[in-house]
Amino acid sequence: EKAGFFADLKINLIYPCTETHVKKYSKQHVRFVTETPEIYRESIRPYMQSKRDQGRLNWVFNIIEGRKEVEDVIYRTKLGEAGDEGFLLLPDLNWDRSTLDALHLLAIVERRDIWSLRDLKKKHIPWLEHMKNKLISATVKTYPSIEPDQLKLYVHYQPTYYHFHIHIVHVALEAGATQATGKAFGLDVLVEMLKVMAGDEEAGMDAVSMTYTLGEASELWTEVYEPLKKSGRASR
Template sequence: MVEAMIPQFKLGRLLNQDQAGRRIVLLGSIFSQPAILIAERAAFATDITHLSAFAASLANIKNLGANDIYSWFLASSTSHSDPASQRPDLKLNLIYPCTQQHVKKYSQQGLRMVTETPDIYRDHVRPYMQKKREEGRLNWVFNIIEGRKEQEDVIYREHGDEGFLLLPDLNWDRKAMSSLHLLGLVERRDIWSVRDLQRKHITWVKHMREKLLDATVKLYPELDKDQLKLYVHYQPTYYHFHIHIVHVALESGGTQATGKALGLENIISQLEMMQARLGDAGDEAGMADVSLTYHLGEASELWTDIFQPIKEGVVVDVK
């Protein structure tokens, strides 16, 4: 029987690991003939019986960190007589207590492409950002910046008016280099998103880019700078400016796709073009003066409260 060949596979070497470590490609042999074995984690069972028992079935749960309502863990999906011998095969993120905004964000939903003009940003989106910041959802960011949480994870830091720090993103398992994902957080609180970047910030953004790259390859010497890509999200998940640093081989999915991610080098280039066009005048010109096109989930407030009413010709009030 064909299935009897699998136990006969003798490993030669690992050819590849992709999909953020969820698939491996092995080169080996079966009965002295060369063979390639591709192993990919099966999809989770979604019937109510399995889902009801899922959390209780986890073993060897190891906390990787906690900050405000967010915690993250490694865990094993199968029980074993000797828990110490288990290798974690799951990365868990826990949001507790979660809000309705979290429920909307993580729910399956349709997507819409929208174009945010400078006028729409100024009159509708900027007030929406202000409202969200005033709701206190940045406590976990401020915990890091002010030194109360996750300081053992900080890879690099510069203090001051233009200070920033580098640490692992909570979605990375901190093991597979091909899925490396780090986060650069700025200390200043007046830069909420890419929209706040202006011509006068070019030198600062370039400095951050070089320092983030330098710190990453220093900590992980098996990497070269040209194996890393830096981008920002728009719209971002939270309104405090941050830069994502990932391995160039990390499969993009939705978070790095067109309509969500903006390459940092392209942002710098756009600001430099403004500088070349405007000369010494207009240091305040910047990303708030251009139109940005991106996708939104149909359950997001930006769609339901702003862009859908604009599409339907309804007067929008975000106050």
């Protein structure tokens, strides 16, 4: 057989594989939902809190604190020395770690007060802009053949886990489910939304209706949106 016969075949092994992973990657019907500020406040925020209370973020904190997956971290600020601007970069599960045109990194921030884009407020604009510059600089420093205008940054909503993290991908990366409308929200777009938003520095994304896709096997659908739909309270 020719060497490289399977060059276009990539297999992801997830370990430990939780029920959440199984539901996420199983073939299923998809729904498009609208999360109003009321639904977020009354249903989604408590759901997020429950996941954090169950210790679902311990693995993230272990990575941040250097206890786990140290060998996978490709760049990091010194733990605890950069304050709110501390972060680390590691390869996304979907990247083969060699094809730069398919670059996909995750930036996990050290600060723990931001769970998702819903926690972003006007007062966070300078932080977001500074973090964007730091993340691009770190990526280009790590991969010198990539230029700043070959990178795009976005966040997911709903995210897989409720600790703020930013996706950094090469612009040549084919847009799959991870970059799809109803899943990915550009970091620049979020910053602009905050800039034009009325209100003081505490005004933020928790006051905006968000539309996104959900698989019918996901807990958010079965525990939140399906009951809302059956009760007639869902907005769509």
